[in-house]
Amino acid sequence: MKKWIFCVVTIIVFSACQRGEDNVANTAEGIDTLLKEHTLELPYNASYNETTQKIELNQTVIQGNHLNVEEMVTAINTKYPKIALKFLSRKRDIIYVKIANAEYLGEQMGSSGSMIFLAEATFALTEIEGIKAVNFNFQEGDHAAPGTYTRNDFNKLNL
Numbered sequence: 001m002k003k004w005i006f007c008v009v010t011i012i013v014f015s016a017c018q019r020g021e022d023n024v025a026n027t028a029e030g031i032d033t034l035l036k037e038h039t040l041e042l043p044y045n046a047s048y049n050e051t052t053q054k055i056e057l058n059q060t061v062i063q064g065n066h067l068n069v070e071e072m073v074t075a076i077n078t079k080y081p082k083i084a085l086k087f088l089s090r091k092r093d094i095i096y097v098k099i100a101n102a103e104y105l106g107e108q109m110g111s112s113g114s115m116i117f118l119a120e121a122t123f124a125l126t127e128i129e130g131i132k133a134v135n136f137n138f139q140e141g142d143h144a145a146p147g148t149y150t151r152n153d154f155n156k157l158n159l
Helices: 002-039 069-079 102-108 110-125
Strands: 044-049 054-059 085-091 094-099 133-137 147-149
Touching: 044 110, 054 110, 069 085, 069 110, 094 110, 102 110, 110 133
Parallel strands: 094 133
Antiparallel strands: 044 054, 085 094, 133 147
16 A cells, blocks of 8 residues: 555656646746747847948837837847846836946947947837836946937937
8 A cells, every 4th residue: 555655646746847847848938939029129220331331220010019128128138148238227207227248338349339239229118108218327438328318319320
């Protein structure tokens, strides 16, 4: 009888462990799907046009629901992993973010690269309903300065 109970308990425990692994795999797949479907695309993409020597900002079409702050920050960090944007808070119509690797943004990306990042991040975060400005907190570099940015700060770009 004790052997039979031991066998039943062992089977139940083993089955529970197997289901747990499946749930972890399904959760990981769900996150990957969410990232692929929703957060890998920013609502605006900027690029430098060699012919006109200007930065062009183009709106992209995102399928599905509008992204929230966390998803938008993830999208930005997916495209720019060396910058590591971090959401701090939201107060009224301003989002406060911090850039962990300011040296990369301000020193290594050049003027155009820094401008492209700030434009894309500002346009992405102000795409969220009720947000009109983004306050970037980071150490100033040769090519980028911290502060509060709105879409109007990028009027000189070809939109």
